[in-house]
Amino acid sequence: MHVGHLAAAVNVRHALGLQRVLLVVANVPWQKAGERSVTHAEDRYAVVRSAVAGLEGIEASRLEIDRGGPSYTADTLCELAARHPGAELFLVVGSDVVSELHTLERADEVGRRATLVAVARPGVKVPPPPPSWHMEVVEVPALDVSSTDLRARVATGRPIEVLVPAGAVREIRRRGLYAG
Numbered sequence: 001m002h003v004g005h006l007a008a009a010v011n012v013r014h015a016l017g018l019q020r021v022l023l024v025v026a027n028v029p030w031q032k033a034g035e036r037s038v039t040h041a042e043d044r045y046a047v048v049r050s051a052v053a054g055l056e057g058i059e060a061s062r063l064e065i066d067r068g069g070p071s072y073t074a075d076t077l078c079e080l081a082a083r084h085p086g087a088e089l090f091l092v093v094g095s096d097v098v099s100e101l102h103t104l105e106r107a108d109e110v111g112r113r114a115t116l117v118a119v120a121r122p123g124v125k126v127p128p129p130p131p132s133w134h135m136e137v138v139e140v141p142a143l144d145v146s147s148t149d150l151r152a153r154v155a156t157g158r159p160i161e162v163l164v165p166a167g168a169v170r171e172i173r174r175r176g177l178y179a180g
Contacts, residue, residue, distance in 0.1 A: 001044075001051040002164050002168075003162075004143040004145040006051065006055065007143055008140045009021045009055075011138055011141075012117055013058065015138045016090065018090070020057045021092070023058065023059065023061060025041060025060065025061065025065055026065075027041050027070070027071045028070045029071055039178070043177055046175065047175075050170065050171040051164070051167055051168035063076060072104075073110050074109045074113070077113040077114050089113055091110065091115070091116050092119060093119070095118045095121075095124055095126045095127070098129055099127045101116070107130060108130075111129070116129050116135040117136050117138055118138070120137055120138070120139055120140065154172060154177070154179060
């Protein structure tokens with residue numbers, strides 16, 4: 001969780017006039033399983049919760065953690081629809097992910113249940129969504145921050161302050177996350 005993620009959440013909330021934006025922490029991110037080690041879900045949730053503390057309308061969600069098992073977006077949207085009948089649902093992704101959405105488990109269902117929101121840096125051309133998906137594009141500030149770089153910074157003892165909210169930095173250090 002870094003300032004780029006928060007900037008995207010805050011800008012999407014503002015641009016679309018949303019009451020709240022949930023940052024849903026995956027229990028078992030099925031698309032990353034086997035590719036690299038993934039930090040434990042409870043640790044990731046604690047970092048996200050600390051990062052969003054005090055941000056109006058931005059919330060950490062443990063919905064997928066509490067459900068257990070692999071985290072599928074279709075299941076999460078189904079559960080949110082059941083909990084909030086009639087609510088309009090949005091799926092926020094980086095513009096770089098749009099061309100991969102067809103790989104989601106039950107991708108057609110995801111497209112039916114939610115409006116896709118692609119966050120893009122200024123001047124970035126967003127690829128078209130899968131057929132029949134409705135998409136909004138929200139421009140966000142160009143912040144060149146990556147989670148991969150931040151994990152490497154922690155592992156090598158370099159600073160992450162300012163790139164990561166102070167609460168999240170404290171949680172990362174308290175839990176000894178990403179240290180080499």
